[in-house]
Amino acid sequence: MVRILLHGCNGAMGRAVSDIVKDVDGVEIVAGVDINSESAAGYPVYENLAMVTEETDVIIDFASAAAVDGLLRFAEAKRLPLVLCTTGLSEGQLARVRESSGRIALLRSANMSLGVNLLLKLVQDAAKVLAAADFDMEIVEKHHNRKLDAPSGTALALADSLNDALDGAYHYTYDRHSRHAKRDPKEIGISAVRGGNIVGEHDVIFAGQDEVVTLSHAAFSRSVFAKGAVEAALFLAGKPAGLYSMADVIAARG
Secondary structure, eight states, X not given: OEEEEEETTTSHHHHHHHHHHTXXXXXXXXXXXXXXXXXXSSSOEESSGGGOOSOOSEEEEOSOGGGHHHHHHHHHXXXXXXXXXXXXXXXXXXXXXHHHTTTSEEEEOSOOOHHHHHHHHHHHHHHHHHGXXXXXXXXXXEEOTTOOSSSOHHHHHHHXXXXXXXXXXXXXXXXXXXOOSOOOTTEEEEEEEEOTTOOEEEEEEEEETTEEEEEEEEESSTHHHHHHHHHHHHHHTTXXXXXXXXXXHHHHTO
């Protein structure tokens, strides 16, 4: 039995993980941590990590960027594998994540869904063909009106995938309202939409002369991300220190 500590358990994604775990064999949530310490999911919930006494095998995090530094310190001190799902991390925090992966097994992903991680590969294949044919590349992401970071971590991951396929020759443009200039052929435009209860939509647009190719992913519920996080936790438990990704999880599935 893999024992999970759920960090950010009372948030929307934390509740989705709690629901998914109920139907997965060989895994249980033994404790949760949330600033709202109300317990309604059948396991104890604590206001902070220092209060946790339960023995655990792996942490799943869906809290906030502000809590990541303390979480990394806790995971290192307890030698616990960590599935880090929080987005909007600073460059300093990303460097700290890489440092922590030298001490613990750490899986970080901007998006936990299987479909998005397949999309990351598909856009690379498309970029190698279409960028050479002078197609412009744009990313449009849409999320609910409560999302704090923009652009989304997934949009940035998609941009990085495009750029990696093209030897890092492109730069990112996030806002054009103050610019009065022709589009730079070596830019990847990234636009964010916030509204309603959109779970998450990402379009990667390749715009050429007289034709447009669009690769898209849409999530219709948070359960796709929760399921991916639980699969990642099952994969990561017992792994040696290192920095892992959802690509490793998918590869392990065969």
